[in-house]
Amino acid sequence: MSFRPEKGEASDASDSEDEYVRRANRLVARWSGTRQSVPDRSQLQGEVRRRADDAPRCRVEVLGRHILEPQREVPVMDRCEVLVVGAGPAGLSAALSARRAGADVLLLERYGCFGGTITTVGMETLGWYRYEGTEDCEGIGREMERVAERMGGTTKWPYNDSDCLDAEKFKLVADTLIKESGVRPLLHIWVVEVLVNSENNIYGVITESKSGRQAILASRVVDCTGDADIAHLAGCEYSVMDKSNGMGVTTVFNAVNVDVGKFKDYTARNPATYKDWSRTWQQTTSGKEENLKSPYLQSEFEKAAQAGVIPQDKLRHFGGSWSALSEAGEATNLNLVHQKGVDPTCVRSLTNAEMEGRQNVVHALDALRHTVPGFENAKLRNFAMTVGTRDSRKIMGTYNLTGEDVCNQARFEDAVGIFPEFIDGYNILILPTTGRFFQVPFGCMVPKTGPDNLLVAGRSVAGDRVSHAAMRNMMACTVTGQAAGVAAAVSIQQKRRTREVDITHVQKELRRQGVRLG
Structure with missing residues (x-):
């Protein structure tokens, strides 16, 4: 079965008419169950390649806990x-x-x-x-x-x-x-x-x-x-x-669906200062810093822990600063989740820190939703690409x-x-x-x-x-x-x-x- 358009239905241009006919006939063939032709397999799978025979290979010798790499050329x-x-x-x-x-x-x-x-x-x-x-x-x-x-x-x-x-x-x-x-x-x-x-x-x-x-x-x-x-x-x-004495690492995260106006009203009525930073550690200042306003959240996590919203034994990981707020209800640069004892030069230590940090962000959001006005409906927008290390x-x-x-x-x-x-x-x-x-x-x-x-x-x-x-x-x-x-x-x-x-x-x-x- 073949299909040709009625006079006047096809485009004035002959190439457009040919394309119209080709596509219509292909649709009819599909409907009728006619076996379809496919491109050559080489066109479907791309060019087949492998490493050149003379490419340098790393054939190693195993020596207990080490391996011995042979000398090789590097381009x-x-x-x-x-x-x-x-x-x-x-x-x-x-x-x-x-x-x-x-x-x-x-x-x-x-x-x-x-x-x-x-x-x-x-x-x-x-x-x-x-x-x-x-x-x-x-x-x-x-x-x-x-x-x-x-x-x-x-x-x-x-x-x-x-x-x-x-x-x-x-x-x-x-x-x-x-x-x-x-x-x-x-x-x-x-x-x-x-x-x-x-x-x-x-x-x-x-x-x-x-x-x-x-x-x-x-x-x-x-x-x-x-x-x-x-x-x-x-x-x-x-x-x-030593990692036990070094500064902690941070899992920064961003949230959406924040009622920014409500949150700003809350922070205006409950202003934090740098003196509040000493709630969880002994802080040294020159004195002039203590009464300056700071975008800081700490007591809110303590209240959430008391209410059983977050595990009490994880409370030490929470507390810190908030930063930018957008009209779209975004709270970004939430610097609220920390870990001590991480070695930034050890891949195993970093792996554990990444995974633990993400889980703690979930707890932090639970605490914010429960305790902080404006965050009742907040959702996670994203985690940082990597934990932030300080030294x-x-x-x-x-x-x-x-x-x-x-x-x-x-x-x-x-x-x-x-x-x-x-x-x-x-x-x-x-x-x-x-x-x-x-x-x-x-x-x-x-x-x-x-x-x-x-x-x-x-x-x-x-x-x-x-x-x-x-x-x-x-x-x-x-x-x-x-x-x-x-x-x-x-x-x-x-x-x-x-x-x-x-x-x-x-x-x-x-x-x-x-x-x-x-």
């Missing part, structure tokens, strides 16, 4: 002048500043987006500390906030002049900054080894990705991994806090920052930026309401031991516990990131090792890029 994937590993606030700043200083830059990131703690953990404040009297840094970190604002990706932080970033929108903000800069990015890639030559110079890394095991060669490497992974692989000395490895530098430095307005000849007197960690909270600030020295980014031409930026810079409570903050990470990127680029221009770079030229370029040094 060179790319080359650059400055290689930045890690694309959080420090890495973004390092890559952008090195490129602006004239270097060819590659930026590697293990996740599928840039932004680090902002986008993968959901911590939406580069700097939340701007109460009246703050003297803040300048540079790429502040630029990120301004670009986010122009792109409609910020809201006001609840109780001061700080901005909340939209973590999802910041992925686009970071993409825009990278695309416009000329930095060459690679996502979904992990560094697993470093390359050091006989002259003790680091000249590249070995990576793993969906593209396989490959090498990237570079004249300078900037470690912005947050855990000093590259410095660790390179054999640099570092300190590491692990810290390099031993040519200079190690101290608590004395960050609390007493330290000044340095090799200053590469400033940071306000803002200390948050290890039960210490000092907010920068007096205009006090300290200078950040280049030496805290230079490993004391290990290969040359490696710099470290971000929370892994050298220092003690108190200085870490300042330098771990994301805006401080942008300061060290920008300085490390510029220093790497300038050292190439001067043909000097990074530890021997002329700091006056680094400072000149930083000023040109808008960094405040004093």
Whole structure:
């Protein structure tokens, strides 16, 4: 049976008529049960491939608890002048500043987006500390906030002049900054080894990705991994806090269906201050912080535990800050679920923390729905992509920052930026309401031991516990990131090792890029 359209029914164009007839006849054939033809099988399954016969294979020898890998060739994937590993606030700043200083830059990131703690953990404040009297840094970190604002990706932080970033929108903000800069990015890639030559110079890394095991060669490497992974692989000395004494990790989550007006009325009638932070731990302040308003929830979880809504033995995991609220009923950056005793450099410890954290978020939402006005109908929107970690490895530098430095307005000849007197960690909270600030020295980014031409930026810079409570903050990470990127680029221009770079030229370029040094 065949079908032809009546005169006038088909299109005026002959090719349209032919297509009409073909489709109609195919439908009639299907209805009548006629066997249908199918494309050739090779067209359906795609090109069949296998590894080349001469491709290197890892035929291992098992030696008890270890294996012996044979020597093999690793293809060179790319080359650059400055290689930045890690694309959080420090890495973004390092890559952008090195490129602006004239270097060819590659930026590697293990996740599928840039932004680090902002986008993968959901911590939406580069700097939340701007109460009246703050003297803040300048540079790429502040630029990120301004670009986010122009792109409609910020809201006001609840109780001061700080901005909340939209973590999802910041992925686009970071993409825009990278695309416009000329930095060459690679996502979904992990560094697993470093390359050091006989002259003790680091000249590249070995990576793993969906593209396989490959090498990237570079004249300078900037470690912005947050855990000093590259410095660790390179054999640099570092300190590491025992996990029982380290700061906890956080499972950040976002909720929807929040009655924002009702919740704001509740917090206005029941204001929290930083003095309330001492309900569950002994906190040290300068005194001036205690009466400042804070977006904090703690007693609400205690009431939920008393009512049997959440397990009493888990109460220690709950309490913390809320942040951005939207007109659509979203509460994002809910920093309310914590765990102690987690080792951020151990995959088993991280696995347990991820799973335990998600289960505790379920309990936290139950508590909020039961106790907090406005959250009665709240639902989970999403978990963070990964738990947020606060400390692990810290390099031993040519200079190690101290608590004395960050609390007493330290000044340095090799200053590469400033940071306000803002200390948050290890039960210490000092907010920068007096205009006090300290200078950040280049030496805290230079490993004391290990290969040359490696710099470290971000929370892994050298220092003690108190200085870490300042330098771990994301805006401080942008300061060290920008300085490390510029220093790497300038050292190439001067043909000097990074530890021997002329700091006056680094400072000149930083000023040109808008960094405040004093």
